[in-house]
Amino acid sequence: MKRAALSCTLIGALLAAAALPAVAHHGTLVSYDRDKQWTREVVVTRFNYANPHPQIFFDVTDDKGAVVHWSGELLPNPAGLLRVGWTKSRSLQALAPGTKINITIAPARAGGVVGLVIRMRNLDGADIVSDSVPYPETAAAPAPQP
Numbered sequence: 688m689k690r691a692a693l694s695c696t697l698i699g700a701l702l703a704a705a706a707l708p709a710v711a712h713h714g715t716l717v718s719y720d721r722d723k724q725w726t727r728e729v730v731v732t733r734f735n736y737a738n739p740h741p742q743i744f745f746d747v748t749d750d751k752g753a754v755v756h757w758s759g760e761l762l763p764n765p766a767g768l769l770r771v772g773w774t775k776s777r778s779l780q781a782l783a784p785g786t787k788i789n790i791t792i793a794p795a796r797a798g799g800v801v802g803l804v805i806r807m808r809n810l811d812g813a814d815i816v817s818d819s820v821p822y823p824e825t826a827a828a829p830a831p832q833p
Contacts, residue, residue: 719793719803726791728810732756734782736775739764743782743804745790759792759804761816773816781815782807788815 729745741761746754768778782788787810792802807815 718795718797720796721793721803721805724791724793724802724805726789726806728787729757729790731782731786731788732784734778736765736768736778741765741768741778743790743807745788755800757792757800757802759790759802761804763816768816781809 727747729747731743731745733744735742735744740763742758743761744756744758747757748754765775768774789806789808789810791805791807793805794802804816809815
């Protein structure tokens, strides 16, 4: 009886240990403070279309005119972006260094100049990426001609 209980305990512990890597990375949302998110016009300095999450690097000019270098992590991974047609070349074109965009960031709870990208919009107001729509807004399809 003790041997069976020990075997069940050991099997349970092994299964739990095997499941840990599956949940280890998914602390992203708790690392950032969505209650303190902010939106500003920024200048893109670099965009990395990489796993596990793409990253954007950008400059923010503060109220005193000083430039602060920030970085942000996108929630969708490259595979998710590809599924909706947002390719690496499309990203690098839309987010080329020197491009001005509006970005909404949830800053890291630990402080610093890093955050979670909630939304990126071009200066015309179209979404580039957002946490609810991980692809740019598209124009409505034209009505069929009779």
